[in-house]
Amino acid sequence: MIRRFLGRRRYMREHRWTHAHLSEYLDGQLGPDQRERVEAHVGICPHCSRVLATLRRMLEGLHMLGAQPQTGVANGVIERLRDED
Amino acid sequence: MQLGSAEDEDLLVSRAKAGDRGAFEELVRRHADRLHAVVLRFVADREAAEEVTQEAFLRAWRGIGRFQGRSRFFTWLYRIGINEAKRRAAREPAEQTISLDEEPILEAPDWSEAPDTRAQQSDLRRVLESSIRALPVKYRAPVILRDVEGLTTEEAAEVMDLSQAAFKSRLHRARLLLRRALDEHFREGGE
Numbered sequence: 001m002i003r004r005f006l007g008r009r010r011y012m013r014e015h016r017w018t019h020a021h022l023s024e025y026l027d028g029q030l031g032p033d034q035r036e037r038v039e040a041h042v043g044i045c046p047h048c049s050r051v052l053a054t055l056r057r058m059l060e061g062l063h064m065l066g067a068q069p070q071t072g073v074a075n076g077v078i079e080r081l082r083d084e085d
Numbered sequence: 086m087q088l089g090s091a092e093d094e095d096l097l098v099s100r101a102k103a104g105d106r107g108a109f110e111e112l113v114r115r116h117a118d119r120l121h122a123v124v125l126r127f128v129a130d131r132e133a134a135e136e137v138t139q140e141a142f143l144r145a146w147r148g149i150g151r152f153q154g155r156s157r158f159f160t161w162l163y164r165i166g167i168n169e170a171k172r173r174a175a176r177e178p179a180e181q182t183i184s185l186d187e188e189p190i191l192e193a194p195d196w197s198e199a200p201d202t203r204a205q206q207s208d209l210r211r212v213l214e215s216s217i218r219a220l221p222v223k224y225r226a227p228v229i230l231r232d233v234e235g236l237t238t239e240e241a242a243e244v245m246d247l248s249q250a251a252f253k254s255r256l257h258r259a260r261l262l263l264r265r266a267l268d269e270h271f272r273e274g275g276e
Contacts (some may be wrong), residue, residue: 025256029239051264053197058264061209062232073135074117077142078110084143085106 014041022055049061098158101149109146117142118158119234120166126217126229127170129177137173141166156243160236162254163244174222196271216266224259229258 018041024030025038042048094115094260100108124141125134144165145152152161217225217233230241242252 010115020257023260024166024253029238029253050195050197051261052193054264054267055260057197058260059265060234061213062228063235064206065210065213066233066235071118071121071131073121073138074114076135077113077117077139080139080143081106081113081146084146 011045015045015048018042018045019051022048022052023050026056026059094158098149098154101146102152106146106156109149112158112162113142114221116162118128119159120162123229123234124161124166124170126214126225126233127167127174127222133173133177134170137170138166144169151253154255157240160240160243163230164246167244194271196267200202212267212270213263216263216270219266220259220262227252227256227265228259232260 014037018038021030021034021038025035030038042052094112097112101112120141121134121138124137125131128134128137141162145162148165152158191267217228220228226245227241230236230244231238236244237250238252238256241256242249245252245255247255
């Protein structure tokens with residue numbers, strides 16, 4: 001009973017820690033020990049596993065939005081600058 | 086972010102500080118489209134974004150003498166542009182914003198697999214664009230700067246005038262909010 005309680009407490013502590021560090025994990029900003037800690041928890045927690053997978057997919061989508069076509073805005077700015085003088 | 090070499094840009098900035106408008110115009114050519122793309126995600130339409138972009142460059146030109154060079158030119162410029170965009174957005178009618186509740190939606194389908202068809206990709210793109218717009222402004226900027234525009238954590242934190250730790254924390258919260266909005270979208274059948 002005590003062992004189960006302590007195990008549950010440890011699980012929840014790892015759950016909170018992992019959930020708070022998923023972005024840093026995806027951005028490659030964690031050290032090897034911390035990466036291992038995230039991976040250990042994600043391996044046994046369906047919720048964190050799903051959040052991690054969908055965050056990863058979302059980031060791929062966000063990166064795709066960055067490829068913007070050229071808009072030619074610079075010409076308008078330069079005209080305004082010249083009008084200022 | 087790579088927009089011309091840093092040394093080259095430093096030279097243009099020095100010349101612009103000395104009053105060389107031609108050098109400043111070259112800086113405009115290098116950064117206007119990217120700044121416009123950032124601003125567009127804060128204001129109602131392209132026309133408003135173009136006006137804000139012009140205003141940001143005019144402010145930068147008038148204030149370039151005060152630019153100390155402690156940060157990269159574009160981070161200073163983006164800060165001016167985002168502040169200008171926020172001022173403009175505050176005057177526009179409020180859009181519906183994402184709930185700040187981060188709790189997971191348990192019955193949401195698994196959308197973690199890459200979409201296989203062009204239509205699915207386009208759907209994801211559309212929902213991402215609208216969900217970014219629905220983020221509260223303080224959470225919109227970190228996602229746009231870091232995840233869409235590809236600035237480093239250091240650069241994006243500098244634009245937002247935050248410590249790197251504070252920036253990371255805000256970025257993570259923003260990503261979780263956005264992820265939740267996508268969960269809601271896919272639970273509703275992606276309509």
